[in-house]
Amino acid sequence: MIPISYLVLVFLFGSVVSYLITKANRIVGAIFNFLLTFYALFVLWNLEIGHTEKLFSILEGVENTFKVSSLGKYFSIISLIVISLVSFFIIEWIRKKPSRPAAFNAFVLIMSAGIIGVFFSNDLLTLYIFWEIAVLGSFLIVPMGKEDSKKAAVIYVVTSAIGSYMYLFATFSIYNKYGILEFDQVSRFLLNEPSNLFKWFIILFIASAGIAKSGIFPLHTWLRITHGNAPDAFSAILSGQLVKMGSYVLAISLSVFPSTKLLASFYSGVPLLNYILIWLGNISIIIGTFMAIRQNDMKQLIAYSSVANGGYILVGLGVMNSIGYAGGLFHVFNHAIAAAMIFLSFAAVVYRTGTTKIDEMGGLIWKMPWTFVTYLVGIISLAGIPPTSGFISKWMIFNALLTKGMFVTLTITFIGSVGSFLYVFRPLAGVFLGQLKKKHYEVKEVSPVMLIPMLVLTLLTLFIGVYPKPVLDFIVSIENSLGIKPIEYSGTIIKTSLGQWDTLTVFTMFAVGFIIALVLYIIFPRGKKVELTDQYTGGEYLFNYDLYHYATGFYRFLERLYDKHPSFEKLYGMLVSFFKSMGEIINELFYKVSPSGYVFWISIVILILFWVRW
């Protein structure tokens, strides 16, 4: 088994190899990428907890090391599952899509190197370094997408930088004060820290990197434009994986630095800081849900749903009791898989139809049934309906909120859940159901190479929904290592203080229901399929195809309620234009002036200096 540091190096150099191979033959390059990421998944799966590797030392007194923790291993395996399956998908997808396939493949590997490094870093600085490498790799891919993607890439990287620089500031504050950066030592020093302000500052600033990355309010605006415009298959990695890096940093700032022990309880065992973060999660859920309902672009719609789901994860992690924390971690897995499924099915649809606008499609279920199945299971999991795994995590989060008595948050999470039914239905009805458009008559199902990863993900989420033990085992070991009381479960039954949930029973019930429905479907005669124009309504024959497929303004009746909502995107836009006009003013006043202006400013400076000095 090769060490992690070598694995990272293999990825970094592999990117060059991948570039050259892809130059020669794109498909071979994509296969190379898939094999490498799959191999990495295999390596990471077999890592032992506690395995340590020395890397380098940049700052005095700080050895930068890799250390395998349960938390990091959990996140890294989820990430590599997503990345390797998406890489498999890309083998076919790359034939048509990105404008620069060689660079695309190379950057995917650079990004993956960064990601692996992030999850195994044992100190704040190593994490930062690999974090930036991952950002660099992913930032370079984004502009290969649609028209707006160039703007999107800049927004993405700037938002990410806001978070990571706050993180860096906190890192150096810690280094300056304690002279160490390792996570366990930092948490030990923080426990002995008398100043509450400093603890607040550290946790908040470190969490802000996670807030920016996982699209939590107020730094959520980049998700829509970036996920919506990135190359289609890459959106699956962005939403399924990169956003989870943010959740990882949030988990570190809340649990590795034990926030409940560091700060006094504010409301039923939850410190005020966690409470504020939970509220940020709440706002994200509301914004994500309601904005997702409005979107007509299917990728942007799911991007907003990522905002909401990031909120769920933060709420779960923020509660910090055994069931809530477990729910948050479980939701990381669920959302990663579900988002990957949904974006991959969208990528398949776009691969065939060439559009992401919901109202330009319809009835694709007849042409792309397996893609439809993937999407369906994906949204079922996303909306948290049993028997998929998505239900379990939401159930756990609800449970935790109920035990803590946080009823407002509970209400909001319920609203978010109901809202998610609404928004995931929109692409379902608009893209897959309804009337097939004439221009899509020739559309075919995508090839097996694309279907396999989609169906693997489908089976995975169904399997974990029935038998969640593998994930729960991980979560128990994480909670054990962090000193949180582990959740109780036996076999397929999860127990909480409020009751228990047996996934197998539920699955059996659903399976029985499904079989009954299937039997009924087979027994009863089929409906007759007719052409849209082969009928009449109101005594008139139909000539127009588009009128009778209901996809435009799908939720108009709901949207009308909050048409004039305040928008943070606009606010940030205003901020940017404010900075720009400030720059313009400065430019006009100081840099573009004639010699008279220069002399004027020299005189002013002299006067100021003499005034200050005398």
Place this chain on the structure above:
Amino acid sequence: MSALLIAVPLLIAFLFVPLKNKIKYILPFVALFSLILILKLPIEQVNFLGGWKAPFGITLVLDNSSYYSLIVVNIIFFLLSLIPQIIEKDLSLIFLILMASINGLILTGDLFNSFVFLEITSVAAYILSSSKRNYYGAFKYLILGSIAGAFYLLGTLYSYIGTGSLNLADISKNINSEFLAVVPILIFIGLAVETKIFPLAGWVPDVYASGSALTPAILATGVTFSMMYLFGRIFITVFHGEFLNVVYIFGLITVVVAELSALKQDNLLRALSFSSIAQAGLFLSVISMNSYESLTAGYFHLLNDITAKFVLFIIAASIGKSFIKNKTTGIAFSIASFSLIGFPLFAGFRSKLLILKTAFLNQNYILPIILLFATIIEIAYVLRWNIKLWYPDNILPQEKEKTQKLSWNVNLILLIVALVIIVIGFYPDIYLKIAQNIASGLTNYRAYVTNVLGGM
């Protein structure tokens, strides 16, 4: 011996006036000659011109800091001389004169001498900046630069009144508080124009963005470095860190203001020149913390910055609207801009860490905030330009045909420098050693005084 560094380029410049079309091909040899000469010179050597002893005669001082600064500057000249394409034919003479005057500026141990070299450097810079028919910009630079020169001269005069000497070491020994009230202000204004401090750096965008590749490539790297060296020499060695609190504030204002102005530029060269101003401001505010560590961090950052700017300016001036036909050039550009922003793996990251560390060590929390804020803005525009050049919007086919490939030697040198950026990102020791030597030479003013005045 060290006088040869000034004399040889000047002499060759005069000798070759009749053959000024051929002189291009001699530049590499002259640059190589001075580089070898420097490497052969012993450190800690003081050259008394005409045999007059220190406070009375003119001295050329070669200590740790001037030695390494000379190496840096001459390497830049050597690299530039290997790219004769960007040197317009009449400018080769100016190139040599600039080389001589900058060597002199770094070597001199005399305040008035430094004024003379400063003026020669400025005159050469005015002429350089008038290339590509940028006469108005050059004239503006001339006005600003000459006024600043006048103030520098006044400062020199006042220090002569105050201490009775023009020798830097002698001034350093004899400074008193009365004299310190006026002279630093005058010298500061004199140097502010060249070191690009905020309200006095109006010339920079016009000159750097003239479209010529040589002008910014030399002014933003070699000339800036020597000016920064002179700044450190005067304010730290001679004035013992007096007045630096004002410099600190001006530096920070420069950073913010320049980055904001860069945001809206629709010309790549202009945007880069604002970035250059901002980095200069950052450097000044870092060294104004006045400790060995902060000086090391500052000069290390300056080295990284000029390395990146060298690549960026040459490419920005010679590339058309996209990297379509010049992929290797594009890669060098991207590497340099990532280093400028401070992404890990690249050299800029190391200096960012070092600056943050020293700032925190000095209990200075404002500088890191400003630095990080400025970097966010810098990320926005530098990466926007990267994307714009890599993924150009609807380039017409005839335009695509019009963009010509850069020749191999330009690409090779740019790639080598880009490679240096990556190597420094992993092993910063080479640059760090230069920065540490410069810093130790500048901060240790007792050694400087005894070195020049001879144990008095």
Place this chain on the structure above:
Amino acid sequence: MVYYISFILIGIGIYGFLTQKNLFKHLISLTIIDTAINIFIISLGYISGEEAPIYSKYTPIANFVDPLPQALVLTAIVIGVGILALGVSLLIKVYEKYGTLDVEEIVAKEGK
């Protein structure tokens, strides 16, 4: 007394810069400032009643004015003349390019 003259001259130069729109007048203002500073330098070294620092058998040794400022001023004058010449030649080029020396007209033409 001479100090005041030089300060007044510097003031005139700055006034010229601030009020004039013609680039050539800017150059003249620059020269005025230069001259003012040169006068100032000379005045620093002057001790009233002393002799010019020329060593010969007619002059006793001790009664010279300070010779150093005069040496400096010579250099400064030379540099000033060089810059003036360069400035004028740049202005000729500016005039060839824009057809005017008025700042506002040049800016208007640059904008096009």
